Amino acid sequence: MLEHAIQALKISKEEFAAQEPGLRVDLINAQYDLKSADFSVVLLIAGDDRLGGNEVIQLLHEWMDARYLETHIFRAPSSEELERPRFWRYWRVLPPHGKIGVYVGAWALNAVGERVRGEIDGDAFAQRLAHIRQFEQDLLADGALVLKFWVHIPHKDLKKRLKKAKKDDDTSWRVEEIDWQVYEIHDKAMPYIETLLEATETESCPWCVLDGSNPRVRDLSFAKTLLSALQQRLATAPPLPSAAPELVQEYPDALAQVDLTQALTKEDYARQLEKHQARLAKLTRRAREDGVSSVLVFEGWDAAGKGGVIRRITQAMAVRDYRVVPIAAPTEEERVRHYLWRFWRQLPPAGQMLIFDRSWYGRVLVERVEGFARPDEWQRAYDEIVDFESQLTERGMVVQKFWLHIDADEQLARFKAREKTPYKKYKITDEDYRNRERWDDYVAAVNEMVARTSMPSAPWHLIPANDKRQARTQVLDALCTALKKALN
Amino acid sequence: MLEHAIQALKISKEEFAAQEPGLRVDLINAQYDLKSADFSVVLLIAGDDRLGGNEVIQLLHEWMDARYLETHIFRAPSSEELERPRFWRYWRVLPPHGKIGVYVGAWALNAVGERVRGEIDGDAFAQRLAHIRQFEQDLLADGALVLKFWVHIPHKDLKKRLKKAKKDDDTSWRVEEIDWQVYEIHDKAMPYIETLLEATETESCPWCVLDGSNPRVRDLSFAKTLLSALQQRLATAPPLPSAAPELVQEYPDALAQVDLTQALTKEDYARQLEKHQARLAKLTRRAREDGVSSVLVFEGWDAAGKGGVIRRITQAMAVRDYRVVPIAAPTEEERVRHYLWRFWRQLPPAGQMLIFDRSWYGRVLVERVEGFARPDEWQRAYDEIVDFESQLTERGMVVQKFWLHIDADEQLARFKAREKTPYKKYKITDEDYRNRERWDDYVAAVNEMVARTSMPSAPWHLIPANDKRQARTQVLDALCTALKKALN
Numbered sequence: 001m002l003e004h005a006i007q008a009l010k011i012s013k014e015e016f017a018a019q020e021p022g023l024r025v026d027l028i029n030a031q032y033d034l035k036s037a038d039f040s041v042v043l044l045i046a047g048d049d050r051l052g053g054n055e056v057i058q059l060l061h062e063w064m065d066a067r068y069l070e071t072h073i074f075r076a077p078s079s080e081e082l083e084r085p086r087f088w089r090y091w092r093v094l095p096p097h098g099k100i101g102v103y104v105g106a107w108a109l110n111a112v113g114e115r116v117r118g119e120i121d122g123d124a125f126a127q128r129l130a131h132i133r134q135f136e137q138d139l140l141a142d143g144a145l146v147l148k149f150w151v152h153i154p155h156k157d158l159k160k161r162l163k164k165a166k167k168d169d170d171t172s173w174r175v176e177e178i179d180w181q182v183y184e185i186h187d188k189a190m191p192y193i194e195t196l197l198e199a200t201e202t203e204s205c206p207w208c209v210l211d212g213s214n215p216r217v218r219d220l221s222f223a224k225t226l227l228s229a230l231q232q233r234l235a236t237a238p239p240l241p242s243a244a245p246e247l248v249q250e251y252p253d254a255l256a257q258v259d260l261t262q263a264l265t266k267e268d269y270a271r272q273l274e275k276h277q278a279r280l281a282k283l284t285r286r287a288r289e290d291g292v293s294s295v296l297v298f299e300g301w302d303a304a305g306k307g308g309v310i311r312r313i314t315q316a317m318a319v320r321d322y323r324v325v326p327i328a329a330p331t332e333e334e335r336v337r338h339y340l341w342r343f344w345r346q347l348p349p350a351g352q353m354l355i356f357d358r359s360w361y362g363r364v365l366v367e368r369v370e371g372f373a374r375p376d377e378w379q380r381a382y383d384e385i386v387d388f389e390s391q392l393t394e395r396g397m398v399v400q401k402f403w404l405h406i407d408a409d410e411q412l413a414r415f416k417a418r419e420k421t422p423y424k425k426y427k428i429t430d431e432d433y434r435n436r437e438r439w440d441d442y443v444a445a446v447n448e449m450v451a452r453t454s455m456p457s458a459p460w461h462l463i464p465a466n467d468k469r470q471a472r473t474q475v476l477d478a479l480c481t482a483l484k485k486a487l488n
Numbered sequence: 489m490l491e492h493a494i495q496a497l498k499i500s501k502e503e504f505a506a507q508e509p510g511l512r513v514d515l516i517n518a519q520y521d522l523k524s525a526d527f528s529v530v531l532l533i534a535g536d537d538r539l540g541g542n543e544v545i546q547l548l549h550e551w552m553d554a555r556y557l558e559t560h561i562f563r564a565p566s567s568e569e570l571e572r573p574r575f576w577r578y579w580r581v582l583p584p585h586g587k588i589g590v591y592v593g594a595w596a597l598n599a600v601g602e603r604v605r606g607e608i609d610g611d612a613f614a615q616r617l618a619h620i621r622q623f624e625q626d627l628l629a630d631g632a633l634v635l636k637f638w639v640h641i642p643h644k645d646l647k648k649r650l651k652k653a654k655k656d657d658d659t660s661w662r663v664e665e666i667d668w669q670v671y672e673i674h675d676k677a678m679p680y681i682e683t684l685l686e687a688t689e690t691e692s693c694p695w696c697v698l699d700g701s702n703p704r705v706r707d708l709s710f711a712k713t714l715l716s717a718l719q720q721r722l723a724t725a726p727p728l729p730s731a732a733p734e735l736v737q738e739y740p741d742a743l744a745q746v747d748l749t750q751a752l753t754k755e756d757y758a759r760q761l762e763k764h765q766a767r768l769a770k771l772t773r774r775a776r777e778d779g780v781s782s783v784l785v786f787e788g789w790d791a792a793g794k795g796g797v798i799r800r801i802t803q804a805m806a807v808r809d810y811r812v813v814p815i816a817a818p819t820e821e822e823r824v825r826h827y828l829w830r831f832w833r834q835l836p837p838a839g840q841m842l843i844f845d846r847s848w849y850g851r852v853l854v855e856r857v858e859g860f861a862r863p864d865e866w867q868r869a870y871d872e873i874v875d876f877e878s879q880l881t882e883r884g885m886v887v888q889k890f891w892l893h894i895d896a897d898e899q900l901a902r903f904k905a906r907e908k909t910p911y912k913k914y915k916i917t918d919e920d921y922r923n924r925e926r927w928d929d930y931v932a933a934v935n936e937m938v939a940r941t942s943m944p945s946a947p948w949h950l951i952p953a954n955d956k957r958q959a960r961t962q963v964l965d966a967l968c969t970a971l972k973k974a975l976n
Contacts (some may be wrong), residue, residue, distance in 0.1 A: 025910045032913045057807045062512050065913070066802050066812050067795070073808040079567040102810070314554050319545045320561040320592070322555050332820035357555050422513045425520045425553070460965070 001197045001209060002152045002190070011216040024063045030230040031064050034098055037234060039143040040337070041100040043226070046108040047151030048193060048235075049158065050182055051175070052212025057104060057149055060220050070095050071102040074110075083293070083350040086110075087135060091344035094139075096336040107132050108148070112196055113364050116189045125192070126393075129199040134387040138203050141241060141380055142338040145233045146205050149222060150197060153212035155187050161213070190341040204238075241376040251451040255443055260466040269469035270426045273363055276476035277316035283483040284317045284353060291350035293397050296479070297359045300404030301442075302432055302467045303414040307470075309404065310355055312472045313479065323348065327358040339363060340388055347392070360385055361401075364449050369441045382452040389458040398486045399458035402447060402475055404465040408439055489685045489697060492639045502727070511711050512551045515785055518718040519552050521535040522586055525722060527631040528825070529588040531714070534596040535639030536681060537646065538670055539663070539970035540700025544639055545592060547707050548714075556918040558583050562598070570899055571781070571838040573879040574598075582627075595620050597638070600684055604677045613680070615882075617687040624684040624693050629729060630826040633688060633721045634693050636711035637710060638685060641700035643675050649701070692726075720773040729864040739939040746893045748954040757957035764964035765804035771971040772805045772841060779838035780974055781885050784967070785847045788892030789930075790920055792953050795958075796891065798843055800960045801967065811836065815846040827851060828876055837879070848873055849889075852937050857920040857929045870940040877946040886974045890963055891934060892953040896927055 034041065045060075047053040061069060072093050081089045093259065095101030111132065115125045139146050153161075162183055165175040197207050208225050210218045234403040264272065287294065296313075298306045314322055325346050334342040340360060348354040368375035373381075392399050408416075415433070418426045454460045461478050465471035494680060498680050522529065533548075535541040549557060560581050569577045575595065583589030599620065603613045627634050641649075650671055653663040685695050696713050698706045742800075752760065775782065784801075786794045802810055813834050822830040836842040851869040855861035880887050894902075903921070906914045942948045953959035 004504050029910075029912045032911075061802060061807050062799075065795070067798070067814040071807055075808075201932070277710070307553070310555070311550075314549060318542070319559055320563075323559070326555040422517075423520075424517045 001194065001201070002150075004209070006017065007211065007217075007388035009214070009217050013216070013456050016216045017219065019220060023220075023227060023453075024360050026231070027064050027223065027227050030227060031068055031100070033234050033376065034066070034230065034435065035102070036098060037238075038097050039145060039146070039233070040095040041230070042095065042103065043100055044106055044137055044146070044148045045104045045151070046105050046149070046187060047210070047212065048189060049151045049212030050179055051151035052153055052210070052215070052218060053104070053151040055215065055217065056149070056210065056222050057102070059222070060102065061203060064100075065222060069100050071100050071104065072106070073104050075105055076450070080349065083291075085349045085395040085397075087131065088344060088347060090135070091341060094337050094341055096133050096333065098336075107135065107410050108150070108196060108200070110358045112189055112192045114184050115192045122253065123455045125195075129196065131387060131391060132196075132200050133202070136200065136202075137220060138338055138340065138384055138387075140204050140365075141384075143238075143378075144338075145229060147226060147229055148200075148205065148207050149210055149225075150193075151206050151212045151218070152193075155190075156349060157213040158183055158186055163359050167415045170216070198294060198326060240374065241380070251444075254447050254450045254462060255405060258462045258464050260405065260407055260410075260464045262464050262470045262483050263467035264469040264473065266469075269473065272473040273469075273476070275310065277312070278478060279480045280316040280476060280483075283480055283487065284321050286487050287353070287398075287483060288318075288321050288351040288485060292483075293348045293350055294353045294483065294486075295348065295392055295397055296353065296355045297361065297399075297401040298355065299359065299361050299365065299402070299405070300465065301406050301411055302435060303411050303418070304406045305359055305468050306404055309402070309463075309472050310357060310470060312476060313355065315476065316476075317353070321351070322353040322355060323336075324355045327356060331437060340384060343388070348397075360388070361449060361453075365442065365445050369438050382449075385453055389455065393455075393457040396486075398482055400479060400482050401453075401458065401460045402478075403450070403460060404471055405462055406465050408436065410466045411436065445456070489640075489682065489689070489695065492697070495699065495705075497702070498703050499708060501704070504704045504708065511708075511715060512861075512939065514719070515552050515711065515715050518715060518722060519556055521722050522588070522718065524586060525558070526585050527633060527721070527725075528583040528636070529626055529633045529718070530583065531588055532589065532591045532594055532634070533639070534593050534598060534637070534638045535698070535700065535844050536642075536670070536674060536677060536698030537639045537641035538667055539649070539701070540641055540698070540706060541639040543703065544637070544698065544706065544710050545590070547710070548590065551711060552588075557590050559592065560594070561592050563593055568837065569876060571779075572835045573883040573885075575619065575879060576832060576835060578623070579829060582825050582829055586824075595623065595645050596638070596688070600677055600680045603680045604673050609910070613683075617684065617838075619875060620688050621690070622871065624688065624690070626826055626828065626872055626875075628692050629865075631726075631870075632826075633717060635690075635714060635717055636693065636695050637698055637713075638695050639698045639700045639706070640681075643678075645701040646671055646674055647767060697955065722950070728862065729868070739932075739935045741931075742808060742935050742938045742950060743893060743965070746950045746952050748893065748898075748952045749893055750952050750958045751955035752957040752961060754957075757961065760961040761800065761957075761964070763963060764968060765800070767968045768801065768964060768971075770803040771975065772809050772967055774975050775841070775886075775971060776806075776809050776839040778975060780971075781836045781837065781838055781889050782841045782971065782974075783880055783885055784841065784843045785849065785852065785887075785889040786843065786892070787847065787849050787890070788843050788953065789894050789899055790923060790950075791899050791906070792892035792894045793894055793956050794845055796956060797890070797951075797960050797963050798845060801843065802962075809839070810841040810843060812843045812845060815844060815850065828872060830832060831876070836885075848876070849937060849941075853930065856933050857926050871938075873941055874943065877941070877943065881943075881945040884974075886970055888967060888970050889941075889946065889948045891938070891948060891950050892959055892967075893950055895951050898954045899924065914946050 043060075045053060045057055057071070070093065074089060077089060090103065090107055093101065112123065112127045114120045114128075120128065135149075135314070136146055162179060163177060197209070201207055208221070210222055212218060277330075286292075298310060300306050310324060330339075330342055343356075343360050346354060346356075360381075362388055363385075368378040387488065389399050413433050414427045418428050450460045450462065461475070463471050463474050463478075493651070531548075533541060533545055547561070549559070558581065562577060565577060578591065578595055581589065599613065599616045600606045602616075607863050608616065624634055624636075650663060650667060653952065689695055696709070698710055700706060715913050774780075786798060788794050798812060802812065818827075818830055831844075831848050834842060848869075851861055851873075856866040877887050903916045906916050909915075938948045948962070951962050951966075
């Protein structure tokens, strides 16, 4: 892809000067219109030409209104970033609707850099490229305009430029130590760059390669590509992704396999609870010392007892070692970004356990069943979620997911019992009763979710919860087993 | 204050058990009601009794719904925290309305710890206490319920407990190395603790000292104090702070002193601009290398040319060295917290320049003049702002504030000129014309702001801006001078 970018095209100073004013007005006006748009712009500027890339970025900030660009350079990761999955630093600064996020180098340059320096092998590089594809796909599917520029300079031109700069006092300060370092590996990096560009080139998110050695051509090409993409997206929303045709596929009825008759006597429960909680206390202390963090997901029927199970976990732990995040309606800042953003931003520091009381699975459960998400939205969510959780486990996090299962009769009995509770938070509303009418739809959704998002490293546990004691000890046992395995 | 907390009071196991169930129901229900309240709860739990404090925190998470507690332990600061003012870590996790933020140790224990270890001297300790008072005052004035508990144990009881634990295999694991370290300095810390408690004791935000050596008394006292404070605040909003009576005080008419006739020829401007931008380029490179960050504030009349001035600054800099933050309407997450939160969360990492296009001064300018803030709100803002900026400069940040001044005729001429501009963002609305009617009110507000928030380390520059060239070079010059001073 790179060689095609280098053309003999020339643009004179005069021609450039003639085009500049109109382009600038149009760019600024497009940026103004964007402010009230319902999508965000993710602008990736990377390349093997550091100086050329910097000039493009300066031009962008000069020609557009720098106040409405959120530019991120990604120096050495902070300690907080090092404790999270690699893409956390990109997710955390995701622009909201109406804003342009400028990512400099970012995931593209990092992947190549690590591969060239031998920090990752071919397999890890391929895995990284898959994450990049999924990440860009996530943003696009969410309606973002994603624009990717690669600033390229042929090796011989880079050499010429650096030598010239060395002699020339006026420009020598612009060349830094790092430019010579880049030069040293420039040639070696080319095959990896080609691989990156090809692997992440898609119809809806193509690369635009800029010729770094030809500044006027480069700048005009950049500005015009950016402008026309902005104007086009502002004029016409892309067609909604079409949902897959109604699936004939049947998923195994995993819920039907759950034996709801299991129960524990009070005495057995007391003994087992004590045993498992003591185990958990020791394991979580070790997890803190070893810096191993975990992410737990709790889903289940209303009144299945999620809160009670979570309490039996946290009881055994020091407060500093866990955080519970209940998922309710998203805030405004969350609504104007990809739906996974609100979960990415919560990810725990090293050694901490993060417990989600409801989670991103709402997308394929309540949002699917109640029609809050479009079919294309919840259908693609399985891939998005699998990629998200893979990044957690690849970072060494323990990921365990629990579905607390009760039957409809048990739920009804619990609703009735709650009518007498002194706890306001357990009050039952008409909506709770209405939700019961969709029981079968939820069963289908749960079965598909379990089939499509269970992974050896991030399994679903279907927990029989008609008997609360049974549910609590079984969750504790599964959790301890997973922690023990991770800590060995 | 500490000795009064230790009482001979005793509570039997039976008495405790009899009170527990009712307290728990009431606490959970208060927490439920809080969810829809328009204030937040800041719960500080600190003390010289580490084990006792931990037990109180465990009790809190056991008796209340841990899912709706946001608990923060404050381990060693992250690299991101070390690059910001000390209180950044407390501000960044400020709970929104409807939530309880539990701060463990936090600003109280840190201040004492640093003083005991000799990391700060008496003056710095006194300064810290002033910041704490202002911080708590900020939260209270914003309507937060602030509750402070200090868990105290007499030195001899601490010794007894540690010795006993050492012998007892069952509890020895609870005593960690740090407990012996705490014991070593426990006695020495007492005078500083007394100073802290007295200096930060106020009528609206008193300390509640708990007797750590008497667990049942301690726990009941904690739970009842918390419950009654919650219930009382939920039942009756505190009276609005009364605004100071209409001030007779006249502030110097600083704006009248600005010589608006100053102007630069095109040639002088070109020469000076080049000179100052070259200076700025070098200074900001050095600031990056030295890790010196700056915070610039731009305020001024509509059409005074803020955007143009900011562009002349950023033109001279590498994109990675600055970020421009335009201040518009706050987001939902910002509206449910103290108004300074949105500025705290933006503070720059080491070496970066953060440029605010409008700022927290909106509180004492547009919000005051247009009546968006109550008199008590904008009147206390001066102290809040002075404390905020002091924390930036104490952290070594360069803080410079610019008011771009034009007269009403010049503004009218610019409005007229803008009617012909091709830039949509410069379109003039009826509101812009309406704002002109309040010109004199704004003059009074600016003069008071300048008089009450100018500090040697964070000065206001009143910039004559009828001539744009004059304004731009003068800002660049002032900025370079300030940077140079900070870098020497």
